[in-house]
Amino acid sequence: MRFRAAMILLGGLASAGTAQTVVHSPQADKVAVTVYRDPNGSGAMDLGWLEGFAMVSETRRVSIPAGESDIRFEGVASGLIPQSATIEGLGDSVIEKNRDARLLSPGNLLGGLLGQRVHLRRTSRATGKIVEQEAVVRAAPNGVVIQTDAGIEAMDCSGLSEALLPAKVPADLSAKPTLSVRVRAAKPTQATVKLTYITTNFDWRAHYVATLAPDGKSLRLFAWLTMANGDETGFRDAEALAVAGRLNREDRERLEPAIEPIRLQCWPQGRTHEIPLDLDVPPPPPPPPPSAPMMEMASPVSVVSEDIVVTGSKVQAQREDLGDLKLYRIPIPVTVASQSQKQVAMIEQPAVRFEQFYRGRTWIDNRTDEPEALPLIIRFQNRAKDGLGLPLPSGQFTLYGQYDGRPFLLGEGRMTDRAVNEQVDVELADAPGVRFAQKAIGREDNDDEVEIRLTSDLDRPAHVEIRVSMSDDQKLRGSPLVKRDGEWWWIVDLPANGERAIRLRYRDTD
Secondary structure, three states, X not given: OOOOOOOOOOOOOXXXXXXXXXXXXOOOOEEEEEEEOOOOOOOOXXXXXXXXXXXXXXEEEEEEOOEEEEXXXXXXXXXXXXXXXXXXXXXXXXXEOOOOOEEOOHHHHHHXXXXXXXXXXXXXXXXXXXXXXXXXXXXXXXXXXXXXXXXXXXXXOOOOOEEEEOOOOOOOOEOOOEEEEEEEEOOOEEEEEEEEEEEEEEEXXXXXXEEXXXXXXXXXXXXXXXXXXXXXXXXXXXXXXXXXXXXXXXOOOOXXXXXXXXXXXXXXXXXHHHOOOOOOOOOOOOOOOOOHHHHOOOXXXXXXXXXXXXXXXXXXXXXEEEOOEEEEEOOOOEEEOOXXXXXXXXXXEEEEEOEEEEEEEEEOOOOOOOOEEEEEEEEEEOOHHHOOOOOEOOEEEEEEEEEOOEEEEEEEEEEOOEOOOOEEEEEEEEEEEEEEEEEEEEEEOOEEEEEEEEEEOOOOOEEXXXXXXXXXXXXXXXXXXXXXXXXXXXXXXXXXXXXXEEEEEEEEOO
């Protein structure tokens, strides 16, 4: 498992010989998770590589004793960014903030026990019985070396069962992602603490599902808000929000969590008389790879896998303005589980007027050996009189039609962010019904001539728009093209099962 998140402990341990009171806060009483999407993200989200982020606000009730103490907030997000953490409710009692990234793992556990006495339980090679004795850890985790009454030896080289049993876990290791601060209080007090921080490993997407009406003149537009949590920590009964828009945010340094596996290395492999002396004899095959827990330490935080939860359209995200951004608030508490995705309805418009056409792009000196299919474009105006008029976050777009009472897929594309009253064009996959070809006709008086031909095998007329691009040193010579938005376009209506062609002359002026 790759750990690219920032795991921190704000608040150090007491110096050697100093008794330090530790106050544990195992979980938040109330939590809100606001997810910001990756502005460059598209397509399906990979839980192992989410490039969005979230702002987490936790409310906790803690009992603070008089004097100095460490307050340990357990169960924070493992992707927590240290510089972003703020704590309200402790006043000026905070006296020290440090950070550490040591999580409880086999390697970290043994590394923290160096030079300390542990209990060793092993199987005797001679008798096959369980033997228990004291040992001192001398080296770990890249090969575990222990010292017993019999001397120094590498552990786990006998091939029999062996286990080290420490009397306690080192105080600087934590089994959960933990954030802690050291405080000094004049008297015992009860405090309501609000902990706010930014964390990586989150993202969200919009996914639009459009279904054509039977008359083919409108479509039902539905959008899902899909929220993804790739972190090792989940948040139960959270207030969940998603923010749309581009946020100016700089990359921050991430603290990699120090999670060490144990790498056991033994020599010699087998007994001396079993090692071949003949150099022509190939060496024995390497031992099989160690099991997954030995090769790579699993996260110390429980990973709960949860399927996508499809929430009925009656529970729909509520849109709010957040300056230039848009905020979508899920109106009920939800569980933003670890390593999971969750969906909730975001937009539902029953009848959006639209038009469909085919669009192509070409250069005037382009040539095609075979006819090429043109993509289908769905266009609608984002305005109330056309059945819409809502801010539309970017996302995937899926178009369905109906045949014999059942839906079937017509194509998929992607929408970019669109404000109210803007035009929306969604390019779907290439449609084989309308095809485009371009060939050279000849050259006359330093002019080149090309022919662009469109063919259709559809049983209905089709509107087609072809953008014809040219370099700065190419000039049209009397063209029927139309100029629109600074570009030349051939705009034509193809009859059912028909074709159309156009010839263009141009000259290179360089």
